[in-house]
Amino acid sequence: MTIKKKPIMVLGCTSDAGKSLIVTAICRLLANRGVKVAPFKAQNMSNNAAITEDGSEIGRAQYLQAIAAKTTPSVLMNPVLLKPSAETFSQVIINGKVDTAISNMPWMARKKLIWPKVVIALTDIQAEYEQIVIEGAGSPAEINLREGDIVNMSVALACQADVYLVSDIDRGGSFAHLLGTWACLAEEEQKLIKGFVLNKFRGDPSLLGNAMDWLEEKTGIPTVANLPYHRHHLPEEDSFRLGTTWQHGAINVALIYYPYASNMDEFDALTYQDDINLVPVQTAQDLSVFDAIILPGVKTAAKA
CATH class of the missing domain: 3.40.50.300 (P-loop containing nucleotide triphosphate hydrolases)
Incomplete structure (x- = not known):
């Protein structure tokens, strides 16, 4: 028993x-x-x-x-x-x-x-x-x-x-x-x-x-x-690691981080890739400096 x-x-x-x-x-x-x-x-x-x-x-x-x-x-x-x-x-x-x-x-x-x-x-x-x-x-x-x-x-x-x-x-x-x-x-x-x-x-x-x-x-x-304090590579429960900025010499990828973006865990692999710098973008800025731009899924969409 x-x-x-x-x-x-x-x-x-x-x-x-x-x-x-x-x-x-x-x-x-x-x-x-x-x-x-x-x-x-x-x-x-x-x-x-x-x-x-x-x-x-x-x-x-x-x-x-x-x-x-x-x-x-x-x-x-x-x-x-x-x-x-x-x-x-x-x-x-x-x-x-x-x-x-x-x-x-x-x-x-x-x-x-x-x-x-x-x-x-x-x-x-x-x-x-x-x-x-x-x-x-x-x-x-x-x-x-x-x-x-x-x-x-x-x-x-x-x-x-x-x-x-x-x-x-x-x-x-x-x-x-x-x-x-x-x-x-x-x-x-x-x-x-x-x-x-x-x-x-x-x-x-x-x-x-x-x-x-x-x-x-x-x-x-x-x-x-x-x-x-310990930096780990386990997925976050409901947030995404913010704070990264564009870096010279790296492959910079802009991730457009708009409200209610969903399934952000799909991009975890990129955050840990040594040669990739994933940059969450939350404010208007020049995106021409990035090597790629990602538009994640979203739970809601604003009416035009």
């Missing part, structure tokens, strides 16, 4: 705190130890999707995490996927398929229909695997979104997960982020937080001084990890 382990959940103080990569790493670590493990994210918002063996559509972060877990990607790992198509509209994919009716509903009215589907997926994946590693979305401290939450503390409470809160220390303000996020949670939610994680740290760890002790005195929660 397989002994079920308590779910692990990784939440972030902000978007892009590094939740996806940390979940990926934990999945591979546990899989290497012989644990039957799977990732789970109740709701993902991304135009970068992946297709499972049965033709279902899930976020590519959960697809990658499943590979790291040495298991087959499944719609159970990401039952709800939102694909932004306009400023105030997202295509809603439920259990791998587009749901037009829910897509057209107001945001806050969706929970009563979507939450039961999340609970079913969460229950089913827990029954199938020895350990699940859950990823949150954005920040659990976004008070304006808590009423409709189906991905952060609602999931943590539903499965009584051991929660670890991650802050991107490279941005600055990590200890304020961690303390403030913890303070915004209800008491029953605070009790689920087992540790804080500092992510993307550069430099000498001794510079942290007694800040971690100070944080534990305020919250009763220890800082359990300080993860160094």
